[in-house]
Amino acid sequence: MTPSTDLAGIAAALGDDVGRVSCPHMAMVLDSPQELHPALAAFYSLGASRNGWMLHRSLPGQAAADRAGLVAAGLDVEALEAESRFTLSEVPVTEPPETWAQPFLPLIENALRDGYEAVWWSRFPVGAAGRDFDVALEYDRAWDDALHGRRAVSLCLYVVGQLGGDADAAAQRLAEIHDGVLRTGPDGPTFSRSR
Numbered sequence: 001m002t003p004s005t006d007l008a009g010i011a012a013a014l015g016d017d018v019g020r021v022s023c024p025h026m027a028m029v030l031d032s033p034q035e036l037h038p039a040l041a042a043f044y045s046l047g048a049s050r051n052g053w054m055l056h057r058s059l060p061g062q063a064a065a066d067r068a069g070l071v072a073a074g075l076d077v078e079a080l081e082a083e084s085r086f087t088l089s090e091v092p093v094t095e096p097p098e099t100w101a102q103p104f105l106p107l108i109e110n111a112l113r114d115g116y117e118a119v120w121w122s123r124f125p126v127g128a129a130g131r132d133f134d135v136a137l138e139y140d141r142a143w144d145d146a147l148h149g150r151r152a153v154s155l156c157l158y159v160v161g162q163l164g165g166d167a168d169a170a171a172q173r174l175a176e177i178h179d180g181v182l183r184t185g186p187d188g189p190t191f192s193r194s195r
Contacts, residue, residue, distance in 0.1 A: 009188040010042040011049075018153060019050040019118045024179035025144045025154040026191070029128070029171050031161040031184055036125055037069030039184070043155050044075055047120030048085060052153065053111035055104075057091040057123040066124075085116075091123075097138045101146035108150050122155040128170035133158070141177045155182075 018024060028039060044054045058066045067088055070077050080086035093100075104121075111119045126136040140156050147154060158174065160167040175181050175194035182191045 006038070007042045007045045010039070010182070011046050013182060013189040013191040014046070015191075019047060019052055019120065022179075023118050023151050023153045024193075025140075025147060025152075025156075026180050026182055027140070027156045027158060027171075027174035027178040028182040029167065029174070029184070030125065030157060030159045033125065033159055035184055036157065036159070037066070037073040039157070040066075040122055040155075041070050041073035041075035043122060044070070044080075044086065044120060047118075047153065048080060051115075051117040052085075052120040053107075053114070053116040053118075054080065054086045055107065055119065055121040056086075056088045057121065058088060059124045060090045060092050062124065063088055063090045093139070097142035100139055101143045105146065105150075108147075108152050112151055118151040118153055120153045120155075122157060125157040125159050128158040128160040128167070128174075133170070137173065137177060140174075144177055 028043075030036060030039060040056065044056070047054050056066060056070070067077055070088075077086060077088070081088075095102075108119050126132050136156070136158075143154065143156075156174075156178065158170065160170050171181050171183065175192070179195055180191050180193040182189055
């Protein structure tokens, strides 16, 4: 893992309250697709260390690749699944944004009833430009509306490396609908709260 996506770096950037006191809906800006699985492994490891129940949502046909990437990045997926603390599922994006989050809401209550502090979840990455970015923002806005105030820590991933100087503009748009933006960098990750 690189210093920008390791567990200690992510934990330091987010602080002690995330998953315990606060449950933010965050965006994470990655410089390259190679940062994806290390960042996710660090995020889920932090969730596990804070008594979280974890769910990763892969696109159809991508679960095996995501599982292999998480394992290669150091997440003990098999052990977490054996403890019923982690689920990796393929989720087609067929629901409209307004109802996208609804099937996931009961999972929060189930996890809390089972004694977990919060649900930690993330999803497949999206590029931070063009039509895919605009559509992802619609889904993230609906996700935020449905989950705000619930015991759920959400991480929405965006790859911005190809944007160069426009990466800051993309991060600003993400900050408008997320509680904060986590950014990778050579000195480690930073987390900027936006609300």
